[in-house]
Amino acid sequence: MEQFEKYEWIVDAEDQGTRIDKFLAEQFEEWSRTLIQQWIKEGYVKVGGNKIKANYKLMENDEVILKVPPQKELSIEAEPISLDVVFEDEDVIVVNKPRGMVVHPAPGHYSGTLVNALLYHCKDLSGINGVLRPGIVHRIDKDTSGLLMVAKNDLAHDSLAKQLKDHTVNRKYVALVHGNIPHDKGTIDAPIGRDPIDRKKMKVTDKNSKEAITHFVVKERFKDYTLIECKLETGRTHQIRVHMQYIGHPLAGDPMYGPKKTLKIEGQALHAKILGFYHPRTGVYLEFDSDIPEDMMKLINELRMRKE
Incomplete structure (x- = not known):
């Protein structure tokens, strides 16, 4: 008997009018829109219990069910x-x-x-x-x-x-988040587990969760945004994205955990800037630093200009 992985959604007002294939592609970054369209054609996606076409436009309170076929x-x-x-x-x-x-x-x-x-x-x-x-x-x-x-x-x-x-690997990220964080630094110690409603998402929860700790330092403040550096103590799926949403400062551009109205960037404004570890053969500590990518720097510079 074939085993299917099942996902369910109730469509909210923000997603009303969105094509079903586009909606599903936004939920699953590792699955292409073409593959999702194929699943829709083969009947693995239903809305209100009925088969639909890839161009079906969602309505508020639609019940969407996806059964992912074995790959x-x-x-x-x-x-x-x-x-x-x-x-x-x-x-x-x-x-x-x-x-x-x-x-x-x-x-x-x-x-x-x-x-x-x-x-x-x-x-x-x-x-x-x-x-x-x-x-x-x-x-x-x-x-x-x-x-x-x-x-x-x-x-x-x-x-x-x-x-x-x-937890001996040094991992520091730079992130641009919504809102103005009032304190200069902080630690978010909140367990993360799978979202019981949307299984593709993670969330802060006490059920079936694992310890998750993120330290952050404010690097620069703008009118409606804050640039921060995050240091991971643990490495849970979507950890920074979930933790920053949890304290009310979701990442700019985050399609899964952020607001719809955000800065213009393809995906969340998050960059793994520093990586340090001990060489597996020599034991020597190595640390590397990478430049913030051009699209993210452009946003930061635009926000700096707004301040002036």
């Missing part, structure tokens, strides 16, 4: 995609991932990912995480840019994974 695990092809390599030796690669790139293949995104690029760049990647995630010890969201460490062998993978588990 076959495919072999992943190496692709000649440009990589911004910050550091590389026989054990580790540190790359600066651009906004919009998926880290590893998943249903609907079997090409164009960081893993496809890495397989072309070097043939030796750790196999611990299987065929879809070779070398990947941690990830950042599709629309988050910045530094990522990748293991080239199992020794490196084990070491880096342990450092992540022991």
